[in-house]
Amino acid sequence: MATVRADHGARTVASTFVGYFILIFFALVFIYPFVIQLSASFKTEPNAALNPLNPVPDPFVTDAYHKVFLSTDMPLWLGNSLIVTIAITLGRVLLDSMAGYALARLRFRGRKALFSAVIAILAVPGVVLFIPKFLVLKQFGMYDTYTALILPIIADAGGVFIMKQFFESIPRSVEEAARIDGAGTWRTFWSVVLPMGRPALITLTIISFQSSWNELPHSLVAVQSPDLYTLPRGLAVLVSGSLGSGNQYPLKLGAAVLATIPVAIIFVVFQRYFVRGANEGADK
Amino acid sequence: MRLSAKARENIAGWLFVAPVIVILGLFMLLPILMAMWVSLTDWNGQGSPFKSGVPFVGVDNYAKLFTDDGLTRQDFMTSVRNNIYYVGIVVPVQTVLALGLALVVNARMLKGKGFFRAAFFFPSVTSSVAISVVFLFIFASSGAVNNLLAFFGIQGPQWFADARGILHLALGGLGLVDVDNPPSWLTDGGPFGLSWWDWLAGPSVAMSTIMLLVIWTTSGTFMLMFLAALQDIPVTLEEASMLDGAGRWKRLRYVTLPMLKPTLFLVLTMGIIATWQVFDQVYVMSQGAPGKTTLTPAYLSYTQAFDNFEYGTGTAISFVLFAIIVLFTIAQRWLLRERNA
Numbered sequence: 001m002a003t004v005r006a007d008h009g010a011r012t013v014a015s016t017f018v019g020y021f022i023l024i025f026f027a028l029v030f031i032y033p034f035v036i037q038l039s040a041s042f043k044t045e046p047n048a049a050l051n052p053l054n055p056v057p058d059p060f061v062t063d064a065y066h067k068v069f070l071s072t073d074m075p076l077w078l079g080n081s082l083i084v085t086i087a088i089t090l091g092r093v094l095l096d097s098m099a100g101y102a103l104a105r106l107r108f109r110g111r112k113a114l115f116s117a118v119i120a121i122l123a124v125p126g127v128v129l130f131i132p133k134f135l136v137l138k139q140f141g142m143y144d145t146y147t148a149l150i151l152p153i154i155a156d157a158g159g160v161f162i163m164k165q166f167f168e169s170i171p172r173s174v175e176e177a178a179r180i181d182g183a184g185t186w187r188t189f190w191s192v193v194l195p196m197g198r199p200a201l202i203t204l205t206i207i208s209f210q211s212s213w214n215e216l217p218h219s220l221v222a223v224q225s226p227d228l229y230t231l232p233r234g235l236a237v238l239v240s241g242s243l244g245s246g247n248q249y250p251l252k253l254g255a256a257v258l259a260t261i262p263v264a265i266i267f268v269v270f271q272r273y274f275v276r277g278a279n280e281g282a283d284k
Numbered sequence: 285m286r287l288s289a290k291a292r293e294n295i296a297g298w299l300f301v302a303p304v305i306v307i308l309g310l311f312m313l314l315p316i317l318m319a320m321w322v323s324l325t326d327w328n329g330q331g332s333p334f335k336s337g338v339p340f341v342g343v344d345n346y347a348k349l350f351t352d353d354g355l356t357r358q359d360f361m362t363s364v365r366n367n368i369y370y371v372g373i374v375v376p377v378q379t380v381l382a383l384g385l386a387l388v389v390n391a392r393m394l395k396g397k398g399f400f401r402a403a404f405f406f407p408s409v410t411s412s413v414a415i416s417v418v419f420l421f422i423f424a425s426s427g428a429v430n431n432l433l434a435f436f437g438i439q440g441p442q443w444f445a446d447a448r449g450i451l452h453l454a455l456g457g458l459g460l461v462d463v464d465n466p467p468s469w470l471t472d473g474g475p476f477g478l479s480w481w482d483w484l485a486g487p488s489v490a491m492s493t494i495m496l497l498v499i500w501t502t503s504g505t506f507m508l509m510f511l512a513a514l515q516d517i518p519v520t521l522e523e524a525s526m527l528d529g530a531g532r533w534k535r536l537r538y539v540t541l542p543m544l545k546p547t548l549f550l551v552l553t554m555g556i557i558a559t560w561q562v563f564d565q566v567y568v569m570s571q572g573a574p575g576k577t578t579l580t581p582a583y584l585s586y587t588q589a590f591d592n593f594e595y596g597t598g599t600a601i602s603f604v605l606f607a608i609i610v611l612f613t614i615a616q617r618w619l620l621r622e623r624n625a
Contacts, residue, residue, distance in 0.1 A: 019388050026385060027403040030500065034406075036428055037418045052421065052428040099304040107290075108297025114305070121312050127561040127582040128606045131589045131599050132315030135322060139332065152311035155304040185296040214411040216564050220586070232413040236568050239417050249421050256414035267409050271402055274409060278508045 034260075041065070041254035048249050064250035073226065074255060077234035081213060084149045084230055088212040091154035093205050097197065099155070100163025101189055105175070115164070121157040126217070134221040148222035149230070153212065159204050166200035167193065199276070206270050207277045210263055231259050323599035333595070345600035353477055356597060361476045363579040364608075367560060369487040370580070371612075374495050375555040382503045382551065383544070386510035387536075401511065405504035412501070416568035419497045420444070443493045447575030451486025488577030494565050502558070506551045513547040514540070549620055553613060560609050581605045 035055050040048045041064050042057040068074045102108070103115050133152055137143040142151070170193075178192045194201070219233040229237070235255050267274060287295070318333070326341050327333040348356045389400050407415065422428045423443040430440030448463075456463035461470075470481040487495060517540065525539045541548075563582040566572065572579035572587070581601055589598030 016391075016394070019391050019394055022388050023385075023394070023400050027400055030407055030504070031403050033415075033418050033422055033500075036422060040421065048421075049426060052424070052426070053431050095303045095307070099301045102297045102300035106293055106297035106300065108294040111297065114301060118308075121308055124312065124316070125557060125561050125606060125609050127563055127585070128602045129312065129315060130582075130586055131322070131595060131602060132319035133311060134589070135318045135333065135595075136311060136315040139318070139334075151307070155307040157308060157312075160304055185293070185300075189300075210409055214413070216413055216567065217586075220567075220590070232411055235411075235413050235417065239413075239420065239568055240571065249424075252417050253421060256411075256417040259411045259414040263409055263411065264406075267402075267406060274405070275401075275508055278405070278505050279512045 037253050038257060041250050041257050043250055045250055064254035067251050068254050072238060073234055077229055077231040080228060081231040085209060085212045087150045088154055089205055089208040092156060092159050092208040093201060095155045096159030096204060097163045097194065097201065099160045101167050101193060103164045104167035118157045118160050122161065130217060130221050137222060144223045144225055144228065146228065149219065149228065153218055159208065162204060163200060166197060170196055202270065203273045203277045206266060206273050209266065213263060235259055319599045322595055323603055325596050327595045329593045329595055341596065345596040348597060349600060349604060350476065357477050359576065359579065359584060360601060361478045362576050363581045363584045365478065365483055366487065366491060366577060367580045370491065370495060370562060371556060371559045373487065374498055374559050375552060378499045378503045378506060378555060379551050381499065382506035383510050385503065385507045386514055390511060390514045404507050407501045408504040412564040413568050415497065415501060416565050419493065420569055423493045441489050444490050444570060445574050446489035447577045449485025449488050450492060451484055490570055490574055491578050494569060494578060497565055498562065509547055509551060510544065513544050517543045552616060556612050556616060557609055560605065560612065
């Protein structure tokens with residue numbers, strides 16, 4: 001009996017060890033590219049090309065970042081990305097939660113049909129809409145404006161779905177108390193329902209921020225003038241044309257670091273909302 | 285006159301959904317209808333596609349993709365071939381990797397779960413463009429990966445310049461065919477204007493780097509979904525199976541996996557839908573090169589419209605892609621349906 005237990009204990013230790021080994025190996029695979037990226041952005045060009053694996057920049061230089069800010073349109077791209085991302089995030093949070101609330105709670109004719117339409121739109125693959133969106137923007141005379149960057153994606157079916165699910169999960173009693181006190185639908189929504197929806201609102205804010213900050217294809221079909229480039233677009237232009245050749249890597253990687261930082265900060269601070277967001281996606 | 289409570293709720297409901305309806309209607313529904321029209325014309329991007337001067341060509345744009353022998357069909361079929369291999373490899377690998385990581389992270393004895401979960405998940409929240417830049421650097425011919433391979437005495441390829449298909453390389457490596465001089469029964473004919481030899485190329489070395497990148501970025505998201513599902517499995521169920529003397533593998537096979545089936549189903553569906561739409565990485569890293577081996581239907585549709593001003597062909601490709609995605613999703617549902625005897 002004792003030997004069986006000892007054997008069992010040894011096996012547990014061994015499997016824990018193997019578990020850690022696997023985890024640490026994959027953690028390295030998943031994280032080390034970011035380490036390489038960050039360190040190469042502080043290397044000199046020859047050093048980055050010669051020692052790409054070395055995590056320590058030697059000598060440590062900030063030339064790449066000087067160059068990114070002084071000789072590319074980085075400040076413009078950052079500004080555009082900020083404007084577009086904030087506008088889209090605010091818009092989505094407000095509009096998606098209004099629609100989600102109505103679909104979850106208000107009894108109006110056509111509600112079921114509308115919800116089915118939202119689900120149907122969720123199923124349309126994004127790439128199918130590239131050229132169609134361009135057509136509609138041209139037709140409306142919006143092509144190549146800030147409006148084109150923002151308006152078409154200021155509401156999204158996925159966000160409506162998340163908010164509807166959330167509002168259905170909270171108890172009705174509080175709203176009904178407000179109604180009995182004579183509050184109108186908007187008052188009830190704005191000062192009673194929304195404050196209760198904080199966790200879902202934060203989740204939606206984060207998903208919207210992250211997806212609009214990283215968005216490339218929409219910019220490609222909505223605008224063409226370099227004055228309207230967002231950060232991913234500018235970065236893509238900066239990179240393309242010198243496929244795989246070793247030049248200017250610290251500069252490009254530095255620009256990529258700048259594109260990663262805002263999302264990285266939000267990820268560290270709000271990680272559990274990101275996790276929730278990923279799993280909301282799972283409920284669709 | 286005051287409205288009844290019911291009428292007021294009706295109006296309030298419509299007012300609340302109105303902004304979303306207008307946005308989705310104008311920028312999702314209407315564009316699709318417009319694009320259906322454009323896919324039947326030869327519009328070149330000048331003026332409005334609805335003016336009378338725009339030549340109506342019927343289903344010609346679709347015919348060019350499937351039946352007319354020409355460059356358009358060859359490019360389209362090449363892109364479909366590339367994407368089939370891409371889907372066929374990325375989806376299973378990322379699913380297995382995500383499931384495996386979730387199982388290990390979920391093990392009860394492990395410390396630092398939060399750290400590992402964050403490490404695996406982080407790549408999937410970052411910008412696809414920024415990540416593509418990083419991978420261009422890592423897979424450069426004298427980059428980190430080739431340095432690492434050199435450490436083990438292997439000479440790495442010129443990743444992004446290498447158009448050789450890995451299936452061809454494998455067949456050549458096994459000595460089954462001479463890659464430089466393939467047998468004529470393979471090169472002489474094949475469906476849709478592409479020879480059997482071309483269909484059987486497999487993903488090129490360049491495409492493989494894009495596949496690695498995508499597997500690396502998306503596995504984290506799917507791991508989280510598996511993890512959530514694993515945590516929903518009642519502990520009593522696992523304990524009962526342990527008391528029954530079920531070993532680790534038996535428990536995985538007969539207790540855990542069946543409970544994960546809905547999540548697995550979902551992960552596969554989402555994977556198939558996403559992998560058929562690969563675009564950002566191709567746009568940044570390879571633009572379809574080398575030798576059109578990283579061309580995908582999504583990217584081809586974009587370049588046909590915005591670089592070649594063939595809007596009709598471009599929209600036709602996007603509708604065919606839509607149909608492919610729907611067909612694949614249905615096929616997957618059918619294959620994984622509950623088989624009740």
